[in-house]
Amino acid sequence: MDMNSFSPMMPTSPLSMINQVKFEDEPDLKDLFITVDEPESHVTTIETFITYRIITKTSRGEFDSSEFEVRRRYQDFLWLKGKLEEAHPTLIIPPLPEKFIVKGMVERFNDDFIETRRKALQKFLNRIADHPTLTFNEDFKVFLTAQAWELSSHKKQGPGLLSRMGQTVRAVALSMRGVKSRPEEFMEMNNFIEIFSQKINLIDKISQRIYKEEREYSDEMKEYGPIHVLWSASEEDLVDSLRGVARCLDQCCKATEKRMSGLSEALLPAVHEYVLYSEMVMGVMKRRDQIQAELDSKVEALTYKKADTDLLIEEIGKLEDKVECANNALKADWERWKHNMQNDIKSAFTDMAEENIHYYEQEQIVDFLQLQND
DSSP states (O other): OOTTSOOTTSOOSHHHHHHHTSOOOOOOOOOEEEEEEEEEEEEOSSOEEEEEEEEEEEOOTTSSSSEEEEEEEHHHHHHHHHHHHHHOTTSOOOOOOOSSOOTTTOOTTSHHHHHHHHHHHHHHHHHHHHSTTGGGOHHHHHHHHOOHHHHHHHHTOSSOHHHHHHHHHHHHHHHHHOOSOOOHHHHHHHHHHHHHHHHHHHHHHHHHHHHHHHHHHHHHHHHHHHHHHHHHTTOGGGHHHHHHHHHHHHHHHHHHHHHHHHIIIIIHHHHHHHHHHHHHHHHHHHHHHHHHHHHHHHHHHHHTTOSOHHHHHHHHHHHHHHHHHHHHHHHHHHHHHHHHHHHHHHHHHHHHHHHHHHHHHHHHHHHHHHHHHO
């Protein structure tokens, strides 16, 4: 049956119509399964932090076992993200949740904050596991399998501080220099992500405001029902009506809470993840430009013979290969990212629409009960 058509043989309620346009899941071919759970608080003389248990199950031959269990803190996730960006500068690395939260939104280290972060960290790892290239990164494997002391030892390997500082200074200089002629396809990507970033940030702000206002509305409504119960104690002729109103308000509160739960668990995280994704993609675009800017500077130096010609020609050849690899990696990852983004956003809004339909159907039941009482 064509899933995009509405069959007259099928029910035509709003929910059934929404369900008909959903795409079927692709066959599950995963061979790496990651779970993040059991957060633990650690208090030392100098800091307080949370660690999370990470369980990995796999059938891959390059792993020494089929199951691993380790504990990691947020700084370890940051290290992994940095290593992935270093190894794959023009691949779109999944975003991590922010280290610090917006003041006034939620207290740091309370249960809601920890659970929200746990879910985001689990999504981060599973997005890496599902990526056709990142999933085979050696640092990712070490992150999933190494015990704490082994990971600490592994972190100490690699370029030293002075080398990293030199790379950073050169990257800043190249970004300031800019590129002379960015290819048209990357101009289109850049324009797309700038517009996307503006729109998704606006949706994020509006969604957060709606959630805050509905939370305040729900809290006030919870106080409204008991008032009618107390009122009924002094109005013998209105006892049934007032208590009926109280019952309806209680049902409204439950329906509102369920709707808000859907908003906080489905729409808000999905939208905010793509706010962070937009920042990541713009960072990838800058790194691609830096690679091209380095090539442009060498070509310019050769043109004006500012250095040894043979050495420049050799360096230019290597940089041309580097630019081509960077461009191909970004183009392939860009299409994959856009496809996932469209599916994720569509799914989030569809789920939210279902929650809204359930809510208003429940409201109609409440209205009917109120009429019956009247």
